[in-house]
Amino acid sequence: MAAISGPAMSITREKCMGHGRCYSVAPDLLSDDEEGFVAQAGDEFSVPEELAGQAEASVDACPEHAITFTR
Numbered sequence: 900m901a902a903i904s905g906p907a908m909s910i911t912r913e914k915c916m917g918h919g920r921c922y923s924v925a926p927d928l929l930s931d932d933e934e935g936f937v938a939q940a941g942d943e944f945s946v947p948e949e950l951a952g953q954a955e956a957s958v959d960a961c962p963e964h965a966i967t968f969t970r
């Protein structure tokens with residue numbers, strides 16, 4: 900997998916319990932799948948700089964510590 904330059908986040912699918920807090924605080928980055936789990940779990944993906952605040956909020960909101968954000 901190629902490294903992503905710039906802000907990026909990843910969500911560990913196995914840790915996600917479907918609480919829904921992450922996509923509530925980061926609606927421009929994250930959404931839910933048909934079962935309420937975060938749909939973007941899996942591969943690392945880029946985060947636009949203007950959405951870094953939402954990414955950080957989602958990290959803080961996840962009770963399962965499933966989300967990482969690097970910049």
Ligand code: SF4
Pocket residue numbers: 910914915916917918919920921922935936937960961962963964965966
């Ligand atoms: S807050 Fe965490 S556990 Fe809940 S849906 Fe988002 S990633 Fe999954």
